[in-house]
Amino acid sequence: MREGDERLRRLLAAPPDLPVAGGLAEVVDAVRSRGAVVVQAPPGSGKTTLVPPAVALAVDGRVVVTQPRRIAARAAARRLADLLGEPVGETIGCTVRGESRTSAATRVEMVTTGILLRRLQRDPDLPGVAAVVLDEVHERQVDADLTLALLVDVRRHLREDFVVVAMSATIEAERTASRLGGPGGTGGTNPAAVVTVPGALHPVSRHWHGPPPGVLPRDERGVTPAFLDHVAATVRRALAEQPGDVLAFLPGVGEVADVVRRLGGLDADVLELHGRLDARDQDRALTPGPRRRVVVATSVAESSLTVPGVRSVVDAGLARRPQTDHRRGLAGLVTVRVSRAAADQRAGRAGREAPGAAYRCWSEADHAHLADHPDPEILTADLTSFALELATWGSPDGEGLALLDAPPAPAMDAARAVLRSIGAVDDAGAVTERGRRVARVPTDPRLARALLDGAGVVGSRRAAEVVALLSEDVRAPGGDLVAALRAARRGRDATWRAAVRRLVGAVADAPGEPGLTDDQAVGLVVALAHPARIARLRPGSAGGTSYATVGGTGAVLPPGSALVGTPWLAIADADRRPGQRDALVRSAAPVDEDTALEAAAALWAEDDVVTWRSGRVTARRVTRLGGIELTSTAVHDPDPAAVALAVADALRRDGLDVLRWSEAAVALRQRMAFLHRTLGDPWPDVSDDALLATATRWLDGTDPRRLDVTQALRRLLPWPQAARLDELAPERVTVPSGSPVRVDYGGDQPVLAVRLQEVFGWAATPRLADGRVPLLLHLLSPARRPAAVTADLASFWASGYPQVRAELRGRYPKHAWPEDPLSAPPSRGPARRPR
Structure with missing residues (x-):
């Protein structure tokens, strides 16, 4: 390592002109004295480039640097290796999914957060690693939050000498420092040191370009074509008004491709940049060319990544964020407005090398309504993988871990239910041996389950192909996932092919059942991955597009889908937008009923459904697959207990009017209310709210089919005071x-x-x-x-x-009206006046 250390020293002795260089001495002092440091510096200040070498020279061992995305890890490694004058794999290494370039001489290794998380689970001691630098922690991805918490756990219980550095442009420094604090000298904890580098970014001017009147950025179908026209027009304007290259931000891969098509004919190279490109195409977008360039990117270019030559940024103001409907089991990405912090991050890309300009595709008035920061993923995302990581670590509830935000209880309950259903955890939440096998597969636990269980039926390679497809944000044409699989086989998607190879290596080789078609294979794997998304065509569905799912929500196929009218579907992905009753199917495959019943066997149930309406009992024996009713037959003699529950449900749903209130029952209730109002306890409250709250008490033991509300109310009368009811409130x-x-x-x-x-x-x-x-x-x-x-x-x-x-x-002259009513005799009938 001596030669590599010498090169690192030479680099830091004459570093590039980056603002963070002025704070490196303070960072090194904090590393040596505290072992935990929070570095806060603005975008473009050089922290990803210069802080890791400084940490490496302050510790004895390898420094692992995490990046939120593969493209950022590869770019950071290449940048630092270039500064040292050597290729990646020597002093500077890089390991991302499907690619590792390191050697015994590696002092600084760039990795994705997921890679480090798997290493921690395999061996928490991290042998040979002296320090971890967590970059871009402000993005608050679930994996990053969890990794920080596990590293703190390692420092506290396994390796007190272990160094952790957290870096970000917009970090909540003091709060992060308190979580990152390590062991103190008296058994307590010391907060991490905070090093703030002001930075001297080049100035970036802001230009506001709201869409034309009537043009919405989004509607129920997603980002609107008219808004993409507006973004493309703004790119052309930036290219005409500013020098240098243009970096445009779009929310997803589909929108990137749409804008690239709209920019045809430009006198510039138009390039895509996103995580699904292969390494060669990513490198091309990050390498200056002989001509001016327009790089159209997703949020991968938002932070921790410099696109050389960029002098202007065009920001669509939209981003993809994970969001989950836990009750219906629909997890996916949604398009949202960016936060102000993210908008500033994006704008900062224009000022990394020289003064620049940021063109924002929204108005200054709209900017005032943006959220200050994006929500942490842990508050909105599906937490199934997170819950499995906790269980594998030995802390199923996360108790004692230094998480920046506690996971929401409903999301964790839903995640544990999924893990129990696939056998990954036991009833106490502890990881099982099967769960450890699932955790070793580099994908979501549900997809890992589908790979492990489906390989023996459809073959390990075909199962891996489907799971690799499900792992990506794939928008299958017309929602037809089988067609998307065939297109992937014909195409040159290196990322998908690399994922297939990794997944094949994670499962035992199996040829699968002979004669199984792609339709059957894809449907089975999807059904195993998402049994709650198995769907059946609704009877009488107009156009054959409307489905009911096992999970209880509705789903509709997009117009013109080749799957229209298919009796059963296994839905891989669906998007349920606010205000919409049914989710829109983005990808699905046909599946037969036997496969559906087998894949969702844990959700099969037969129950007597008893309802009470207008004093009448209706009872049916219903066979269900989750939310799908398979059969229904009448039950003529239902269980009285079930009928009693039906009455209680009807009361909660429709109120007390579902009961038959006789005149005597109404009168008794009014008398009891009078005594409660006048005398108080122990005379009971018989208001609507009180009776609904105590229904099980005063209806207990009553056959609801012969319910006498008067007798039921008498159960509430206090004893022995009840004997005085007629005296205190006579009828x-x-x-x-x-x-x-x-x-x-x-x-x-x-x-x-x-x-x-x-x-x-x-x-x-x-x-x-x-x-x-x-x-x-x-x-x-x-x-x-x-x-x-x-x-x-x-x-x-x-x-x-x-x-x-x-x-x-x-x-009334014929009636008697005495002058003295006190002495006159009373009369029931018409007392006649004396003649």
């Missing part, structure tokens, strides 16, 4: 005429509506609830129309009755 009150008159408890105060002549002789108003509340008397005429309302009968006889008597005598 009827006997008036002086001898008539038992019903009391109405439906209002705020109990009401007794009675003919005036029946209460002659009643000196005072009766009071209820131990004398606390007087009855409100509605005194009626002989025609039972209200004549007076009073809660103070004595006052009414004295002052109100004379006027009422005068009015009633005129209206």
Whole structure:
């Protein structure tokens, strides 16, 4: 290593003119004194180029530097090796998926985060490695967050001398430093040192170019063609107004290709740059040419990557981010607006070598509404791989790990459910031997399961071909994944072919069953990978495009798909946009019913479905494959317990009105409500919310088909106070005429509506609830129309009755209206006036 160290020393003695050079001494001091450092420096400051050599000279061993993407790792290794005047593989090495160029002399090795994560799982001691430099941690990818946490765990429990450096342009420095802190001298922890390099970037002017009126960046189908026209026009404008090369940012590979087509005829070389290109084409985009260039890229060029010659950036303002509907099991990439931090990162690409310009394809007013930072992936992404990594590490819940953000509980529950379903973890969440086999396959656990289980049926190579296709963001024409596979075989996609070779090497060689067609093979592998996405054509589907999935959501095929009308599908990828009932199928393959039932056998169930509506029980015995109903037959004598549950469900869904409320039940409830309102405990609350909350108590033991709500309510009456119900809140009150008159408890105060002549002789108003509340008397005429309302009968006889008597005598002259009602006999019928 001496010769390599000497070259590194010469480089740092006369470093390139990069801002970070002024902070290297502070970084080295922090490495030697603390062992953990956070380096915060703006884009283009040179931290990826100069910090790793400085760390290498401060430690005894190899320095591993992580990059979020293969293209960035390869470019960083080549850049640093060029500065040393040697090829990659000597002092500077590089290892990415499918390619490794290192030697015994390697002092600094660029790797992707996933590579380092697998090394940690194989051997947490990382023998021969003295330090790890985590680059671009601000991107907050799930693998990067997890790798940082595992490295902290290694420092705390295995190797106190281990050095970790975290670098970013927009990092939350203090928070990251607290997580990265290592062992302290008294058994505690010391926070990592924070080194901030201000940087002296070349100035970048901002130019705002919002789309024309009526042009939306996105609609329900994705990025709109009209917006891509606008981006292409902005590229042409930048090329005309600015010197040097142009770097344009688009959200995905499809949009990159669309804009490249729109730029035909330019007097410049138009090149694509994204992760699915082979190494040769990536290098071509990163190498200055004899002519001006337009490099159309995805977010791979957003950070940790310099595209030489670029003086202007055109930013579409869109990005792909992982997002998962955990309830429906739909995980995928969605197109979102970039954050301000990401927009600044992109703009900074124009000022790495000289003053530049950034053309933003949105208005300055829209910019004010962008989020400050992108959401960490751990909060939105599918966490199945993450959960398996935790289980393999021996910490299924992540307890004690220095994660920057805790994973959401629903996402982790969904991830563990997937892992249990494929046998990767046991019921306690601990990894199984099968789970370790799954974890060793370099792909998503569901795809690894499909590879391992499908190889024996379809053959190891064909299973690897399908899984390699599923690992990429493939948009199959018309959603036909079989057609996409055949196109991949005919094409020159080196990335896909390299993935196939890796996956073939990860599984035992198997020829597969003879005579199996591509349709059958692709359908089986997809069904094994995503059993919840198996779908059946909905009966009566207009046009044969609408499907129900095992996972419970709907799915529709794109117009003109070759799969239209296929009875069963295995859906590889679907996109469910906000506001849409069904997901749009992006790729799928036909599958037969037997294969569907076998692949999703864990989701097969037979249940009695009992419903209660309008007092009627309906019961069916339903066979389901998850959310797909296979058969249904009537059940004539359902289990009473199931019926009781149906009533409880109906109450939660539709409220108390689903019960048959007799007049007696309503009256009892009103009396109980009056006593609760007046006397409080122990008289129960019988409001809607209270009855719904206690339904299992007061309905317990009742056969819902013969439900008597009155008797059910009586279960809520307190004992022994229930014996006084009729005394405290009588159902009827006997008036002086001898008539038992019903009391109405439906209002705020109990009401007794009675003919005036029946209460002659009643000196005072009766009071209820131990004398606390007087009855409100509605005194009626002989025609039972209200004549007076009073809660103070004595006052009414004295002052109100004379006027009422005068009015009633005129209206009902044949009835007796005595001057002294207290001494007059009461009458049930029409008491006649004496002749």
